[in-house]
Amino acid sequence: MKDPAQAEGEEETLDPRDWDRVRELGHRMLDDMVEYLRTVRDRPVWKPIPEEIASSFHEELPRGATDLGDVYRDFSRRILPYPTGNIHPRFWGWVMGNGTVTGMFAEMLAAGMNLNQGGGAQSGGLVEAQVIDWCKAMVAFPSGGSGILVSGGSMANLVGLTVARNAHAGFDVRAEGVAASPAPLRVYASAEVHSSVQKAVELLGLGKNALRLIPVSAGFTIDLEALRRTIREDRLKGCRPLCVVGCAGTVNTGACDPLDELADLCKAEGIWFHVDGAFGALAALAPGLRGLVKGMERADSLAFDLHKWMYLPYEVGCTLVRDPAAHRGAFALTPDYLEHTTRGIGGSDLWFSDYGIQLSRGFRALKVWMSIKEQGIDKFARMIRQNAGQAKYLEQLVRARPELELLAPVPLNIVCFRYRGGVLGKKPLDELNKELLLRLHESGVAAPSYTLIADSYALRVCITNHRTRREDLELFVAEVIRLGARLEKETARAGAAAAAGGRA
Numbered sequence: 001m002k003d004p005a006q007a008e009g010e011e012e013t014l015d016p017r018d019w020d021r022v023r024e025l026g027h028r029m030l031d032d033m034v035e036y037l038r039t040v041r042d043r044p045v046w047k048p049i050p051e052e053i054a055s056s057f058h059e060e061l062p063r064g065a066t067d068l069g070d071v072y073r074d075f076s077r078r079i080l081p082y083p084t085g086n087i088h089p090r091f092w093g094w095v096m097g098n099g100t101v102t103g104m105f106a107e108m109l110a111a112g113m114n115l116n117q118g119g120g121a122q123s124g125g126l127v128e129a130q131v132i133d134w135c136k137a138m139v140a141f142p143s144g145g146s147g148i149l150v151s152g153g154s155m156a157n158l159v160g161l162t163v164a165r166n167a168h169a170g171f172d173v174r175a176e177g178v179a180a181s182p183a184p185l186r187v188y189a190s191a192e193v194h195s196s197v198q199k200a201v202e203l204l205g206l207g208k209n210a211l212r213l214i215p216v217s218a219g220f221t222i223d224l225e226a227l228r229r230t231i232r233e234d235r236l237k238g239c240r241p242l243c244v245v246g247c248a249g250t251v252n253t254g255a256c257d258p259l260d261e262l263a264d265l266c267k268a269e270g271i272w273f274h275v276d277g278a279f280g281a282l283a284a285l286a287p288g289l290r291g292l293v294k295g296m297e298r299a300d301s302l303a304f305d306l307h308k309w310m311y312l313p314y315e316v317g318c319t320l321v322r323d324p325a326a327h328r329g330a331f332a333l334t335p336d337y338l339e340h341t342t343r344g345i346g347g348s349d350l351w352f353s354d355y356g357i358q359l360s361r362g363f364r365a366l367k368v369w370m371s372i373k374e375q376g377i378d379k380f381a382r383m384i385r386q387n388a389g390q391a392k393y394l395e396q397l398v399r400a401r402p403e404l405e406l407l408a409p410v411p412l413n414i415v416c417f418r419y420r421g422g423v424l425g426k427k428p429l430d431e432l433n434k435e436l437l438l439r440l441h442e443s444g445v446a447a448p449s450y451t452l453i454a455d456s457y458a459l460r461v462c463i464t465n466h467r468t469r470r471e472d473l474e475l476f477v478a479e480v481i482r483l484g485a486r487l488e489k490e491t492a493r494a495g496a497a498a499a500a501g502g503r504a
Contacts, residue, residue, distance in 0.1 A: 025069055040089070044443075095305075151317060161197070166330040168242050189247070259295030281302065332355075390463050390468055414461065419433055430456065
């Protein structure tokens with residue numbers, strides 16, 4: 001349907017007809033979002049989406065125009081009040097960062113410029129190149145290495161493992177495909193490795209069975225002797241060991257594999273060494289934590305996120321590769337219509353589309369560049385150290401209460417524990433903690449996540465949150481104990497009722 005305000009025969013545009021009115025509305029949107037961030041502590045961490053709101057998203061495709069002010073009111077009523085909650089100071093679920101005001105501003109500026117960062121002579125490419133140099137400096141990676149910003153850790157692992165496959169397969173994978181491999185290719189990682197590594201192995205055509213998951217020690221780090229033994233056995237079977245993936249901060253417990261020793265092993269065996277440093281890689285910024293990831297800088301490729309422990313808005317991750325030629329060789333493809341010229345808009349030496357999967361790429365680099373410029377990297381180092389200190393404080397709070405049980409060591413910023421009470425067996429205890437997690441979420445008080453530790457259901461607190469205070473952790477522990485005690489009584493009453501019913 002044509003806009004009734006459009007004159008007959010007039011060519012159309014998506015620019016506003018009334019720039020002043022749009023400017024006024026834009027200022028209101030900006031003010032509202034700044035206030036939304038300022039007052040985040042006053043709201044619940046999360047709240048369920050009412051059925052009437054959820055069902056309202058089944059509306060039909062709009063055919064005609066709606067006033068932008070009405071669209072914004074619709075956003076404010078139906079979308080803004082029901083997020084995941086990860087910007088809240090008591091959100092500690094999974095590994096989610098919580099964003100910053102400056103990051104939000106940068107996203108607006110980047111959207112206004114609307115750059116395609118695939119390549120070409122543009123300021124955005126220079127910004128991304130500088131950010132990658134800064135990333136190398138942050139994790140002590142060789143300055144001569146290459147890199148690319150990607151959507152996050154999953155894509156960063158896929159990029160790094162693609163380079164590993166193509167560089168170490170022993171034949172031309174791009175020309176012949178993995179079916180031409182003269183020997184089955186194998187990738188090695190601890191049983192605690194992130195699922196994105198398995199996804200990458202599958203997407204690279206190697207198959208899930210090519211990923212050899214190695215047992216872990218009591219500290220949840222890879223068993224080096226088991227790794228050596230598995231590599232030997234695979235070679236005897238005619239397999240080709242391709243890559244070892246080291247974990248710099250596992251998603252379950254924050255454990256860091258012995259990366260220096262893995263680097264030594266890979267060098268001796270002629271195997272590619274990739275490190276998944278999703279959030280833990282940035283521990284390298286904090287002097288007291290740096291030793292946990294020592295050896296990471298020796299990796300052939302390294303994947304990590306900046307929207308986690310750098311607190312930036314989603315989405316931005318990074319892959320670094322020691323050998324730029326191997327990196328470019330895995331992805332570069334230049335058809336006639338993407339000719340890299342020496343002059344004009346195409347006149348740039350660096351085309352990021354030659355180093356990753358995407359040709360169309362947003363200006364992710366701007367929020368990183370602006371945030372580091374504004375705060376300085378030392379501020380981020382202090383925030384990371386603060387979060388690790390808060391995790392140790394939560395560990396102390398858990399250990400101090402007989403109703404709670406710590407289930408794993410706390411080497412970094414993740415605390416896994418459970419409410420244990422005093423009378424329940426393992427199965428009822430797991431069910432109690434599952435229900436406890438849901439009630440914590442539904443109450444809006446706090447949002448941890450969950451995992452299994454040695455087959456026990458654990459409440460998992462991952463602190464990558466610059467808004468968290470120790471008082472938040474104290475409130476959380478008090479609420480866990482209050483809800484746990486209530487659930488324990490409910491469980492006991494239900495058990496007694498069931499027993500009485502059975503006797504009847």
